[in-house]
Amino acid sequence: MADKILKKDKAAEALKELSKFRLFAPAKSDDVVLFRQIEDPAEACLDYANSTVPPKKVVFPQTETLFRFKLGNPELREKNVEEEGTTVIFGLRPCDARAMSIVDNLFSWDYEDPYYLKRRELTTLVGMACVTPPSVNCFCASVGGEPFGTENLDLLLVDMGEEYLVKVLTDKGGKLAETIGSFMENAPEGAAAKAEELAGAAREALSRSIDTSGIEAKLPALWDSPLWKEVSAACLGCGICTYLCPTCHCFDIQDEVEDAEGRRCRMWDSCMFREYTLHASGHNPRPTRKERTRNRISHKYSYFPGKFGVIACVGCGRCVNLCPVNIDILEILGKVVEA
Numbered sequence: 001m002a003d004k005i006l007k008k009d010k011a012a013e014a015l016k017e018l019s020k021f022r023l024f025a026p027a028k029s030d031d032v033v034l035f036r037q038i039e040d041p042a043e044a045c046l047d048y049a050n051s052t053v054p055p056k057k058v059v060f061p062q063t064e065t066l067f068r069f070k071l072g073n074p075e076l077r078e079k080n081v082e083e084e085g086t087t088v089i090f091g092l093r094p095c096d097a098r099a100m101s102i103v104d105n106l107f108s109w110d111y112e113d114p115y116y117l118k119r120r121e122l123t124t125l126v127g128m129a130c131v132t133p134p135s136v137n138c139f140c141a142s143v144g145g146e147p148f149g150t151e152n153l154d155l156l157l158v159d160m161g162e163e164y165l166v167k168v169l170t171d172k173g174g175k176l177a178e179t180i181g182s183f184m185e186n187a188p189e190g191a192a193a194k195a196e197e198l199a200g201a202a203r204e205a206l207s208r209s210i211d212t213s214g215i216e217a218k219l220p221a222l223w224d225s226p227l228w229k230e231v232s233a234a235c236l237g238c239g240i241c242t243y244l245c246p247t248c249h250c251f252d253i254q255d256e257v258e259d260a261e262g263r264r265c266r267m268w269d270s271c272m273f274r275e276y277t278l279h280a281s282g283h284n285p286r287p288t289r290k291e292r293t294r295n296r297i298s299h300k301y302s303y304f305p306g307k308f309g310v311i312a313c314v315g316c317g318r319c320v321n322l323c324p325v326n327i328d329i330l331e332i333l334g335k336v337v338e339a
């Protein structure tokens with residue numbers, strides 16, 4: 001399908017039409033922007049920088065019930081993700097869309113996770129290109145992304161001032177574009193060229209970068225390096241850098257039981273927590289922040305690329321922006337390169 005134009009004064013009507021699906025869009029909650037399900041287009045905040053919590057939570061909820069059980073009854077009442085219906089995530093950043101394709105590797109590897117994969121199948125991703133990098137700590141171009149990247153997106157919107165240029169990238173995106181077709185018009189000649197110019201300027205505007213070549217091989221050789229103690233000294237073990245990372249995917253499974261009934265839940269976990277690797281014997285193979293920080297960096301930049309061929313970081317900058325003690329992944333990687 002050819003590029004389309006969605007005028008900004010038609011965006012609310014288009015969102016209203018899309019709200020017949022399970023529609024998630026960036027919305028303000030106090031001073032924080034989060035992706036949440038919206039019914040009223042006025043709740044959406046499309047001129048945002050980036051959300052504090054990445055939209056991964058739509059396909060991989062922070063807590064979800066997998067099934068319910070009852071003592072003496074062998075039948076499990078399993079969650080039927082299909083019932084959630086067609087879902088649209090509208091306005092996510094290209095890095096966050098790319099992050100989902102990285103997380104896909106984990107959930108379709110040795111075991112195909114039916115909950116996650118069904119949600120992914122039901123979900124259409126409508127991206128919002130970063131005309132201006134959302135933060136000074138964005139470094140997507142260093143790790144395989146682009147401010148106008150299209151990987152894993154079905155539609156891409158480019159903010160052209162008074163209007164959005166809408167690029168249709170997949171059949172799924174084409175179907176969604178048809179749904180809101182009456183609010184759009186054909187893009188005029190020259191619109192794509194203008195978008196290309198904006199894309200070049202956005203890439204130029206990224207102020208931070210790292211040369212990742214060789215890091216994957218270098219990290220295992222730095223296993224005993226004193227740098228891990230140095231870079232983790234201030235860490236509080238709060239887990240923010242992992243909870244709010246769009247590619248982090250660790251989870252715990254717990255059974256909650258009351259009387260004769262219970263449910264099995266899955267919830268986000270973090271390798272930055274001491275308990276994460278604590279054995280029942282009391283032994284902990286990652287007993288201090290040093291080992292946990294080494295694991296976090298090595299997993300993203302060495303173990304995951306070794307297994308799946310892609311760095312498990314999309315350069316969104318959240319872990320840098322939101323760490324309460326200003327621990328900076330690019331500074332750590334810089335030390336790894338220098339070591």
Ligand code: SF4
Pocket residue numbers: 234235236237238239240241242272322323324325326327
């Ligand atoms: S956000 Fe900062 S303080 Fe918290 S666990 Fe991560 S590195 Fe440590």
Ligand code: SF4
Pocket residue numbers: 241244245246247248300312313314315316317318319320329
């Ligand atoms: S490691 Fe940091 S910069 Fe990389 S994707 Fe995660 S939160 Fe974003």
